[in-house]
Amino acid sequence: MTSILFFKENILSLKQKLFRKAFYMTFSEKDAEDIVQDVMMRMWDIRANWSMIDNFEHYCMTLVRNFTIDRMRSLQNRYKTEEIRLDAQDKSPSPEDRIEQKETERMVQKIIRKLPEIQQEVIRLREFEELSYKQISEQMHISEDQVKVTLYRARKKIKEMYEKFNQNERPRHKNTH
Numbered sequence: 047m048t049s050i051l052f053f054k055e056n057i058l059s060l061k062q063k064l065f066r067k068a069f070y071m072t073f074s075e076k077d078a079e080d081i082v083q084d085v086m087m088r089m090w091d092i093r094a095n096w097s098m099i100d101n102f103e104h105y106c107m108t109l110v111r112n113f114t115i116d117r118m119r120s121l122q123n124r125y126k127t128e129e130i131r132l133d134a135q136d137k138s139p140s141p142e143d144r145i146e147q148k149e150t151e152r153m154v155q156k157i158i159r160k161l162p163e164i165q166q167e168v169i170r171l172r173e174f175e176e177l178s179y180k181q182i183s184e185q186m187h188i189s190e191d192q193v194k195v196t197l198y199r200a201r202k203k204i205k206e207m208y209e210k211f212n213q214n215e216r217p218r219h220k221n222t223h
Contacts, residue, residue, distance in 0.1 A: 049093050056102050057089045063103070064110050070173055070201065071114045073153075073208050081117065085109045107176055157207045165200035172197055 064085055068078035085106055099105050158166055167186065171177045172193075183190045 052096070053090060053093070057086065057106065060103055060106050061086070064106055066201075067107060067110050067173065068114055070204070071111070072117070077114075077117060081110055081113045084113050104176070111176070153208070153211060157204050157211065160207060161200055161203055165196055165203065168193060168196045169200045169204075 061082060064082045065078050068081040069075060072078055072081070088109060089102075089106065096102075158169060161169065164186075168182060171182045171185065172179075177185070179190045179193045182193045186193070188196075
């Protein structure tokens with residue numbers, strides 16, 4: 047089997063799953079697309095070592111997680127650098143900007159904590175511990191179908207709450223004209 051065909055069948059076929067994971071970690075379509083593209087490029091770059099990978103889905107999901115963490119750290123460092131630059135220019139952010147930044151950092155945790163307990167647990171097991179539906183089913187003593195339904199509802203609720211949060215928590219700048 048050629049590398050291109052193997053790539054299409056075993057790695058490119060995971061693209062939607064990888065995107066969903068990246069999106070639920072970043073809540074940004076653009077960042078999720080970038081992360082998936084980075085994973086695809088990395089997988090192509092290491093094609094000589096594919097034979098050492100037992101589970102491509104797990105390996106790619108781990109890459110998504112690691113790239114997302116790296117991206118978040120990079121953004122945090124960029125924000126810190128920007129804060130230092132602003133402080134050096136004696137232009138400190140307004141209290142509203144500081145509040146918005148802190149709220150943004152805690153937003154994902156807040157949203158997940160507002161979910162019903164079973165949804166929190168399924169999200170944690172699936173998205174953060176990367177367990178399969180079967181593993182979650184066994185651990186929580188519910189059917190795999192119930193895991194899927196609960197996960198779907200949790201993701202839907204997270205999206206709704208995220209959108210609502212952005213609408214309600216966006217700073218309102220007074221028109222000074």
